[in-house]
Amino acid sequence: MLDDDANVTVRAEIRCSTCPVRHRAVCARADADELALLDSVKFYKTYQAGQTIALRGDPLEVLSSVVTGTATLSQSMEDGRTQIVGLLLPSDFIGRPGRDTVAHDVTAVTEVTLCCFRRKPFEDLLVNMPHVQVRLLEMTLDELDAARDWMLLLGRKTAREKIASFLLLIAQRTVSNTISNSDLACDDEVRISLPLSRETMATYLGLTIETVSRQFTALRKDGLITLDGTRTVIVPDVAALSAEVGDGD
Amino acid sequence: MLDDDANVTVRAEIRCSTCPVRHRAVCARADADELALLDSVKFYKTYQAGQTIALRGDPLEVLSSVVTGTATLSQSMEDGRTQIVGLLLPSDFIGRPGRDTVAHDVTAVTEVTLCCFRRKPFEDLLVNMPHVQVRLLEMTLDELDAARDWMLLLGRKTAREKIASFLLLIAQRTVSNTISNSDLACDDEVRISLPLSRETMATYLGLTIETVSRQFTALRKDGLITLDGTRTVIVPDVAALSAEVGDGD
DNA sequence: AACCCCTTTTGACCTCGGTCAATGCGACGA
DNA sequence: TCGTCGCATTGACCGAGGTCAAAAGGGGTT
Numbered sequence: 001m002l003d004d005d006a007n008v009t010v011r012a013e014i015r016c017s018t019c020p021v022r023h024r025a026v027c028a029r030a031d032a033d034e035l036a037l038l039d040s041v042k043f044y045k046t047y048q049a050g051q052t053i054a055l056r057g058d059p060l061e062v063l064s065s066v067v068t069g070t071a072t073l074s075q076s077m078e079d080g081r082t083q084i085v086g087l088l089l090p091s092d093f094i095g096r097p098g099r100d101t102v103a104h105d106v107t108a109v110t111e112v113t114l115c116c117f118r119r120k121p122f123e124d125l126l127v128n129m130p131h132v133q134v135r136l137l138e139m140t141l142d143e144l145d146a147a148r149d150w151m152l153l154l155g156r157k158t159a160r161e162k163i164a165s166f167l168l169l170i171a172q173r174t175v176s177n178t179i180s181n182s183d184l185a186c187d188d189e190v191r192i193s194l195p196l197s198r199e200t201m202a203t204y205l206g207l208t209i210e211t212v213s214r215q216f217t218a219l220r221k222d223g224l225i226t227l228d229g230t231r232t233v234i235v236p237d238v239a240a241l242s243a244e245v246g247d248g249d
Numbered sequence: 250m251l252d253d254d255a256n257v258t259v260r261a262e263i264r265c266s267t268c269p270v271r272h273r274a275v276c277a278r279a280d281a282d283e284l285a286l287l288d289s290v291k292f293y294k295t296y297q298a299g300q301t302i303a304l305r306g307d308p309l310e311v312l313s314s315v316v317t318g319t320a321t322l323s324q325s326m327e328d329g330r331t332q333i334v335g336l337l338l339p340s341d342f343i344g345r346p347g348r349d350t351v352a353h354d355v356t357a358v359t360e361v362t363l364c365c366f367r368r369k370p371f372e373d374l375l376v377n378m379p380h381v382q383v384r385l386l387e388m389t390l391d392e393l394d395a396a397r398d399w400m401l402l403l404g405r406k407t408a409r410e411k412i413a414s415f416l417l418l419i420a421q422r423t424v425s426n427t428i429s430n431s432d433l434a435c436d437d438e439v440r441i442s443l444p445l446s447r448e449t450m451a452t453y454l455g456l457t458i459e460t461v462s463r464q465f466t467a468l469r470k471d472g473l474i475t476l477d478g479t480r481t482v483i484v485p486d487v488a489a490l491s492a493e494v495g496d497g498d
Numbered sequence: 499a500a501c502c503c504c505t506t507t508t509g510a511c512c513t514c515g516g517t518c519a520a521t522g523c524g525a526c527g528a
Numbered sequence: 529t530c531g532t533c534g535c536a537t538t539g540a541c542c543g544a545g546g547t548c549a550a551a552a553g554g555g556g557t558t
Contacts (some may be wrong), residue, residue: 004469076401077495077496081406083400083401084399103397137385139349140389140393141348144389144392148335148353150400151332151399154400154403154404154455156326156457157330158514198535207516209270209535209536210515210517210537210538211515214515242294246328247325247327435549447506448505457547458505459506459507460544462506463507465507466507
């Protein structure tokens with residue numbers, strides 16, 4: 001895991017105390033001692049948009065947290081059909097203690113900075129970091145719930161419902177990453193800047209790029225969204241868009 | 250969680266030492282002390298086919314392992330569209346320590362016997378059962394991988410590929426539940442007895458019952474499977490069926 | 499054996515989203 | 529200012545799988 005390409009930047013200068021994901025990542029509940037342990041062994045890596053971070057089956061040598069940027073977890077078939085099975089946004093964890101190979105392909109979709117730990121040392125430290133251990137289980141359970149919610153989307157939702165769900169998901173995650181008191185309840189318009197291209201969205205939603213594009217157009221014509229360029233979506237009425245999702249999640 | 254219906258049987262007579270899932274469930278790696286703790290607080294419940302075991306949003310009071318039978322985890326939309334997001338076969342764990350509500354609907358599809366623990370006492374005991382704790386994380390990670398594999402199936406596979414994948418999944422899980430040295434490599438024919446109706450399969454695969462039925466017919470006409478009644482599938486050539494799956498999982 | 503109930507299968511038809519191809523639209527370098 | 533390159537949009541067409549409806553199996557029970 002984590003290629004040592006020439007164009008992968010390795011840095012180590014950031015202090016945990018000023019880390020943007022300090023209170024949401026795997027270290028969220030770490031106490032001073034635990035944080036000191038982590039701080040002493042961590043190092044940073046930065047990947048450019050489009051770079052492969054790890055491939056399914058690779059030896060899993062490094063675990064990490066996303067600090068900035070967006071990456072994807074994906075699964076492919078022999079003939080090239082691909083499904084994104086997880087979006088990795090800031091604070092998400094990559095890799096699993098106790099596994100020795102990478103389970104899914106990991107790709108940077110924007111520039112991504114990771115806070116990394118070598119797996120073996122991290123696993124050894126883990127027994128002395130109960131708060132990290134608990135947080136890891138909690139995050140894994142959250143991921144499992146998210147994966148299962150996505151299964152409903154992939155198996156049963158229409159293209160329009162998929163797009164609406166996706167926009168609200170990104171809106172929700174963006175809000176909770178900026179304001180700590182999160183709730184997408186504001187009545188006025190919401191600006192969403194999409195971290196994904198149409199193509200990547202399609203791969204995430206189990207659609208084709210053309211269908212994604214057509215649904216964006218349809219939502220725009222129906223007045224549910226406005227586009228500012230191709231990567232910024234303005235939602236004038238969140239409740240109206242939510243009504244397109246089909247469920248109460 | 251776990252209704253106290255009149256027709257839910259509660260029993261407590263089985264010893265862990267003779268339990269059919271002793272070496273695969275959450276207790277798989279429990280030592281003698283840990284097992285004694287579990288043994289002293291556990292109790293059994295049996296549900297009839299079709300009964301609801303728990304509903305999304307219910308207070309989560311009981312955690313359990315499936316001992317015998319098959320249950321489903323499912324997620325529904327307002328208009329009734331439903332997706333099964335997890336199959337619960339013997340040894341699978343239901344519920345999560347640290348959560349206080351049920352995340353998905355749980356339904357018995359055959360008669361199901363559960364080995365149950367009240368949540369609070371179980372959580373308290375958990376700190377004294379490191380092997381159980383580790384096993385729980387491991388099982389959760391396995392579930393997450395399985396969920397993500399299923400996302401590829403739901404998002405990208407054709408109906409035929411879905412059916413083939415499902416048959417092989419059941420075959421694999423059946424084998425690993427009977428023989429410990431599991432590998433579906435036997436050249437001769439394999440008999441699969443399906444725990445699910447066509448309808449339930451459809452709900453699991455993101456299809457309709459008609460499509461499931463048609464694909465069974467198609468696979469039969471192509472000589473890839475033989476049916477013995479409606480619930481038993483004979484696979485004369487596992488490799489040939491595997492070729493229909495579309496990937497190397 | 500006749501009836502009922504429920505699941506499964508089959509048929510006819512339609513629609514949503516995929517496919518293939520052309521066109522549009524910035525951003526960037528010459 | 530003009531190409532060009534990559535992404536996005538739009539159009540025309542098609543087909544896998546959904547929908548609706550009817551027929552065909554099984555078990556049970558009387």
